[in-house]
Amino acid sequence: MIIALMLYAASAALVRGAPFSKRNGNSLMMPLTHVDDSFYTTNLEFGNPLQSVDLVVDSGSADTWVMSSSNPFCSSNSNTRSNQTYDGSRITSTIDCQGLSTFNVNASSSFRNLDIGRFYINYTDGSLADGYWATDKVLADSVDVSGMQFGVAEYASAEISGILGIGFPRRESVRGYTGAPNKFYDNFPQVLKDKGIISTVAYSMYLNDPNGNSGSLLFGAVDPSKYSGKLYTFPMVNTYPNIVKVSATLAMTLQGIGARNKNQQQTFTNTKSAVLLDSGTSLMAAPQEIVAKMAHFISENATYSESDGVYTMECPADDDDTEFVFEFGDLFISVPLSTLILTPSSGSLCGLGVLPTEDESWTLGDVFMSYAYLVFDLDNYQISMAVAKFSKDGNQEASVQIQSDGTIPGAIKASAEPWTTNEPLTVSGSIFGNKKANSTSVSSSSFTSSTRVRSDTARETGVMKATSFKKSQISPALSHTANSASILSTKSTDRPISSVTSVAKSSSDTGKSVYTSIFTKYIYAATTVACNIS
Known part of the structure; x- marks a missing residue:
């Protein structure tokens, strides 16, 4: 099986959660x-x-x-x-x-x-x-x-x-x-x-405004008042196709990604990629070449910091209207630059909260998921998505029940072709083109406190980065997962096997990092996700 992956950077005591709202129908x-x-x-x-x-x-x-x-x-x-x-x-x-x-x-x-x-x-x-x-x-x-x-x-x-x-x-x-x-x-x-x-x-996941303090998790139903436009239903993709018959992670197909502002726009790739949607991750992780393009779109002088594990640059102006656009074929989700900027605990350089992976794996964490209304159907292996509509009240109402066959009244089956295998990242045209990417723009918001990230796909790097603007606030990372190597293993042991491809120095080692502490995952050898699947 896959050992679950967790990474948290806690900077203060947990806040007591709000009481549950009433149950409504089958939800x-x-x-x-x-x-x-x-x-x-x-x-x-x-x-x-x-x-x-x-x-x-x-x-x-x-x-x-x-x-x-x-x-x-x-x-x-x-x-x-x-x-x-x-x-x-x-x-x-x-x-x-x-x-x-x-x-x-x-x-x-x-x-x-x-x-x-x-x-x-x-x-x-x-x-x-x-x-x-x-x-x-x-x-x-x-x-x-x-x-x-x-x-x-x-x-x-x-x-x-x-x-x-x-x-x-x-x-x-x-x-x-x-x-x-x-x-x-x-x-x-x-x-x-x-x-x-x-x-x-x-369940429907609504994280609300990333600056806010409330969201909600609605099991068995959907709340149309919490999203704008149409809700599209996409198939989950199986990132372990040689090992299991069905999806093992909450992954779907990203058709392309680009950036734009009032002066320019650029497509970074329109190659299909499998992306993991993960509420246990604050930031994002993406292939190195994509992160480099994102950083240099912000600033030509952006530089990768080995000690921090992120791209650094002069802090953007407060009125910088840059946004990163994620294309899913039928739907575009835009994430403002201000959400991804990491303010340093010292110095004048800002960091980009998208962490590079060497194996071309993608993880879209909370900073992305806040801008999307997401419905995860684990019985029918599908993910529905729309543009999130921020509200003062993060609670959802069970106004539309999810049927046992996965049907969501009013949702539209996506027409975009799903990912099947890894391909070299290329650019062949623009994601903006004739498609109405502008229709999904969302207001920008700032994200200026401690965050964390983890990457968890079939091409796991074995490296996790817990990001914090104040290094002293980072607590030990919680993480365990399995990659393609450990999935194939039949050994059973409590000693880890590592799939690390590269590990930057931990900030605890260098004492200089103002953004990140880096932890190497334990990868447990076991007979894995093939179990329990017909």
Whole structure:
């Protein structure tokens, strides 16, 4: 299976998520809180009596896990530091858990340790989540999802309360390490379907204005008031075609990308590419040559900084109207330059929040997804997209139900040809041409706080970059995934195999980075995503 990939850069304590709104028909709306402009959390309640826990929402992973209140990596639990150990070594580095909503298993009368094996994630920067699998009473507002399997991290060294994974179940972290249960299970979205709360495993993601603090996740339905124009439905693409029969990631086809402002416009490529849409990523990752073109469109003097891992340039003027246009054939989504500019913690140069990959892989994170209204249908392997309409209230209403066959009343089946195989990036004409790219322009907004990125496609680089304008605010990266090499492996081990193609020096090593810390992923060898697929 694919081990799920996570990367978070937390600069402050998590904010308690808003309560769930009412259930409406075969749907469930979960408000999202935008924490420090860095990631999105929602709230679940665990145990008897109930304990409220804020979880980072990630469409790129599948497991739900919570941090144990007894976690010895928490500084508040380290009064007897000399006695606090992990894996035989004394714990010398701790995190501040005072603002986190951890879970006290001993305070719940309904808690059950499943005793099926270990829950485990390990990271090359030293961070980890390690514990066991459990069930308990779990509520999403008044909606009972008890019986859902989740991980309890007895040891966790990253400053988050936990994760709500809403990706494909075959991405679950149940294989590839010592003590793994080696058995898939019904994760949160599937449990909602099993209990009849939704009729199909599909959800609408609305991240709202990237400057705002609220969005929403609507399971089983669509809210047309949260998007402009038409909603188009595209097929997911299988980025592992030689290994599995169906899609394993939330990926679709990008037909081309370019940029424009009042003075010029340029197409960077109109070669079809598979792009991962991932709410667990703040920024973007794109092929090196595309990022270079983006940077030099902004400034001819843009230069790649090896120490920072980003292109740097003189900070654009406040009235710079440059926008990057993403073409999906039937639809264009525009992202203003101001959203992608990284303001340095020192010095006069700004950074571009699009990180280059050497393997031509693409990840479109929150800075892109904020401008798109997205519907992910995991049962029918399709993604619907429209231009997001920002609102003061991030909540969605269940006004259009998603049918069991994936039909969304009013949505239009996309006509663009999907990606099938990798091809050299070329330019043969303009994406602007006769198509109405201008119709999808959106107002610009600034994005000036800590962010993170991860790249997760079949051509994974093995390098992740946690971006922050203040290096000291970066917490350890959470990440684990599998690439094409590990998917083909049949070894089962808790030792990583690395697919690293290049690793820039970490800012912790150089002490000079004002934008990024770089972490190399652990890639677990296992029989992978081919499991659980007919």
